Amino acid sequence: MTSVRRVSGGAVLLLMLAAGLFMWAGNPYLWIRVTAAHADSQNLTMGQAAFVLVAIAITGFVMVKVLAVLNGLYAKAMGGSDDVTVRMPWNQSMRDGRTTGRTTSALDVVMVVSVSVALLAAAIWFFFFATYV
Template sequence: MTPPRKLAGAAILALMLVGGLFMWAGNPYLWIRLTASKADSQNLTMGQAAFILVAIAITGFVMVKVLAVLNGLYAKAMGGSDDVTVRMPWNQSMRDGRTTGRTTSALDVVMVVSVSVALVAAAIWFFFFATYV
């Protein structure tokens, strides 16, 4: 594999990771912040809550489609396959000689990493910074 293909694949993976992080952390923050800035009072109305939920769902759906397109671009950049060689610890054999026969796509790995990072960031914010707001 040529270095430009590896560089393009790495750039697409980084973009997928940013998109995944936005989907889990940035998307809710964006709509809550936007709704709060347009509110007349500090009390949340039922209409505002419904708007936030619908907007998060629609933006999440769009992000899923964007990530699927990026996964396709990654497959083209890497020579037609989006399979990555990642053996999860729970898929390893006790004898370590057998293969599981399961393939893992780049999008699977990106989504697991982005959800993990978003959960850790939310926990850090909750336990260390939320008390000062």
């Protein structure tokens, strides 16, 4: 594998990670901020709540499509396959000679990492910074 393919694949993976993080953390934050900026009072109306939920759902659907396109770009950059080999320590045989026959796509790995980072960031914010706001 050439270094150009490796660098372009890594760049696409970073874009996928950023898109995944936006989908889980940035998307709700964006629509809550937009709704709060246009609110007349501090009381949330039912229309504003419905707008936030629908906007988050539509933006999430768009982000899924964007991630699918980026996954295709990653497959093209890596030579036609988006499969990556990830062997978790608990999934290895004691003899370590057999393979499971299952492949993991780059999108699977990116989504697990982005959800984990978003949950960790939410937990850090909740436990350390939310009490001071």
